[in-house]
Amino acid sequence: MSDTVGDFLISRLAEWGIRRIYGFPGDGINGILGALNRTDEEFEFIQVRHEEMAAFMACGHAKFTGEVGVCLATSGPGAIHLLNGLYDAKLDHQPVVAIVGQSARTAMGGSYQQEVDLTTLFKDVASEYVEVVMSPEAMRHVIDRAIRIARAQRAPTCVIVPSDLQEMPYEKPARAHNTIHSGIGYAIPRPIPDEHELQRAADALNAGKKVAMLVGAGALNATAEVLDVADVLGAGIAKALLGKAAVPDNLPFVTGSIGLLGTRPSYRMMLDCDTLLMVGSNFPYSEFLPKEGQARGVQIDIDARLVSIRYPMEVNLIGDSAATLRLLRPLLKRKQDRSFREKIEKEVADWWKTLEDRAMEDAHPINPQRVFWELSPRLPDDVILTCDSGSSANWYARDLKIRQGMMATLSGGLATMGPGVPYAIAAKFAHPDRPVIAMVGDGAFQMNGMNEVLTIGKYWKRWSDPRLVIMVLNNRDLNQVTWEQRVMDGDPKYKASQDIPDYPYARYAEDAGLHGIRVDRPEDVGRAWEEALASDRPTLLDIYTDPDVPPLPPHVTFKQARRFAESLVKGDPNTAGVIRASLKELFA
Numbered sequence: 373m374s375d376t377v378g379d380f381l382i383s384r385l386a387e388w389g390i391r392r393i394y395g396f397p398g399d400g401i402n403g404i405l406g407a408l409n410r411t412d413e414e415f416e417f418i419q420v421r422h423e424e425m426a427a428f429m430a431c432g433h434a435k436f437t438g439e440v441g442v443c444l445a446t447s448g449p450g451a452i453h454l455l456n457g458l459y460d461a462k463l464d465h466q467p468v469v470a471i472v473g474q475s476a477r478t479a480m481g482g483s484y485q486q487e488v489d490l491t492t493l494f495k496d497v498a499s500e501y502v503e504v505v506m507s508p509e510a511m512r513h514v515i516d517r518a519i520r521i522a523r524a525q526r527a528p529t530c531v532i533v534p535s536d537l538q539e540m541p542y543e544k545p546a547r548a549h550n551t552i553h554s555g556i557g558y559a560i561p562r563p564i565p566d567e568h569e570l571q572r573a574a575d576a577l578n579a580g581k582k583v584a585m586l587v588g589a590g591a592l593n594a595t596a597e598v599l600d601v602a603d604v605l606g607a608g609i610a611k612a613l614l615g616k617a618a619v620p621d622n623l624p625f626v627t628g629s630i631g632l633l634g635t636r637p638s639y640r641m642m643l644d645c646d647t648l649l650m651v652g653s654n655f656p657y658s659e660f661l662p663k664e665g666q667a668r669g670v671q672i673d674i675d676a677r678l679v680s681i682r683y684p685m686e687v688n689l690i691g692d693s694a695a696t697l698r699l700l701r702p703l704l705k706r707k708q709d710r711s712f713r714e715k716i717e718k719e720v721a722d723w724w725k726t727l728e729d730r731a732m733e734d735a736h737p738i739n740p741q742r743v744f745w746e747l748s749p750r751l752p753d754d755v756i757l758t759c760d761s762g763s764s765a766n767w768y769a770r771d772l773k774i775r776q777g778m779m780a781t782l783s784g785g786l787a788t789m790g791p792g793v794p795y796a797i798a799a800k801f802a803h804p805d806r807p808v809i810a811m812v813g814d815g816a817f818q819m820n821g822m823n824e825v826l827t828i829g830k831y832w833k834r835w836s837d838p839r840l841v842i843m844v845l846n847n848r849d850l851n852q853v854t855w856e857q858r859v860m861d862g863d864p865k866y867k868a869s870q871d872i873p874d875y876p877y878a879r880y881a882e883d884a885g886l887h888g889i890r891v892d893r894p895e896d897v898g899r900a901w902e903e904a905l906a907s908d909r910p911t912l913l914d915i916y917t918d919p920d921v922p923p924l925p926p927h928v929t930f931k932q933a934r935r936f937a938e939s940l941v942k943g944d945p946n947t948a949g950v951i952r953a954s955l956k957e958l959f960a
């Protein structure tokens with residue numbers, strides 16, 4: 373039998389170095405699944421429980437490897453399910469290729485069953501490239517372009533393959549007019565700014581007496597360079613959420629996270645600085661940056677579209693972070709006056725004490741901050757951390773002390789619920805020898821994490837180090853939003869939208885063949901982490917936490933505090949507990 377278009381597609385993916393596809397079947401992709409089944413290449417098809425999870429896993433794969441992630445779904449409903457995960461990749465700038473089926477070409481346009489206008493559906497999320505393959509000859513260049521564009525633009529792309537085409541014999545494009553002759557391969561460029569701009573940046577940074585740095589995902593591969601430049605400039609370093617792993621938290625001048633989920637030292641440093649150096653970050657909340665006019669600004673970013681949109685910068689350096697910082701470094705003069713740095717170091721030291729005090733405050737039954745605080749010293753050196761959207765992102769951002777060599781991520785741009793568990797699964801497949809910890813809220817876990825526990829049950833024996841810990845922050849509440857309603861809108865908790873069912877997650881995990889630990893006493897938290905991290909199989913830690921401990925922003929403005937007080941007056945059902953817990957927080 374000659375190779376089909378499906379066979380060719382799989383062999384082409386293999387030529388590109390792709391070895392794993394996350395997906396879910398359907399008759400719109402049977403011709404591709406058949407090819408996967410026949411292939412001699414070493415391919416892993418990882419079967420998920422829902423196509424959105426396949427897209428999250430492909431995005432996680434990209435985040436943890438720097439390579440393109442691939443997901444596969446059938447036409448119609450399967451393709452539709454991919455969307456949220458693909459948007460996660462789009463907003464966090466990850467290269468992901470979605471391959472989806474479509475009605476047979478003979479039926480397209482006939483309101484056929486499961487026929488959806490997929491080009492239109494994917495036009496926004498895969499705005500860099502979405503294409504229907506209409507002939508066997510076109511398969512080659514469409515897949516080549518989808519992969520290359522995903523990598524070059526760091527974005528999701530989409531290849532739509534009608535079902536009848538998948539089974540047809542593959543044909544190479546003829547040497548003729550109207551044919552496309554593509555090849556494979558991509559090398560990441562390392563662009564650098566020109567000398568004149570570098571000198572202008574250096575002049576601004578050299579003139580400053582109080583330099584604040586803000587680093588994001590674009591600095592993840594520039595740790596040494598960021599630290600070197602911070603040292604010369606006597607700067608403190610704040611981190612946007614996606615830049616958590618860019619610099620370790622055990623350095624005295626790293627002020628930690630910034631923004632609503634941020635720290636006091638980051639907030640104060642930005643209020644106080646006279647110069648801002650932003651590296652690889654699209655951190656959205658300008659109110660946490662210096663006031664306009666307060667500081668001279670220098671920004672380094674690989675994407676010229678994304679500079680000078682959060683703060684009006686004086687110099688924009690378009691380039692690779694590490695390469696640009698290496699060129700900037702010899703132009704910088706070492707600050708002799710280290711007083712700004714010393715002030716930051718003192719605030720950072722005080723802040724860690726505040727966090728410890730907050731974490732050790734009594735709560736009912738367990739203070740969620742303590743869960744993260746106790747984990748920090750127990751983090752294995754090579755751990756990979758994932759987090760979901762919810763109150764856990766606050767404690768992940770503020771309390772977890774990450775060290776050099778670790779990886780950590782969450783959904784930064786889209787801030788969607790749901791990726792915590794699928795990211796962790798992708799981390800285990802990408803790095804089966806490393807321990808992985810996912811930190812997810814009970815709401816996110818109910819939304820889809822529970823289902824993907826079954827996926828873990830199916831695959832964990834493939835991983836050389838079986839340690840995968842899923843920590844469920846069990847607060848019986850959609851707590852982040854409950855607090856946003858209170859603090860931002862001055863509304864009391866709306867129980868109808870916020871309360872969620874209580875459920876025995878540890879038992880559920882045991883039923884799925886994993887290890888389950890339920891913790892409901894604060895003194896057991898540390899031991900539970902140790903047990904989970906020493907387990908011979910994936911473990912679910914169900915930690916019963918107090919929903920009345922507020923994940924408040926670092927400074928809580930007067931306006932917010934007043935609205936917050938109003939919400940309590942309006943009769944919040946949790947009032948007594950909230951007043952107790954949050955007053956402790958506010959005045960800590």
Ligand SMILES: Cc1ncc(C[n+]2csc(CCOP(=O)(O)OP(=O)(O)O)c2C)c(N)n1
Binds near residue numbers: 761851
């Ligand atoms: C898909 C999606 N739906 C809704 C939201 C809004 N949202 C953000 S956090 C949150 C609550 C999450 O609850 P849970 O997972 O239990 O975490 P908790 O905040 O309680 O720790 C919600 C509803 C979102 N970010 N993503």
Ligand SMILES: [Mg+2]
Binds near residue numbers: 813845846848849850
């Ligand atoms: Mg919750």
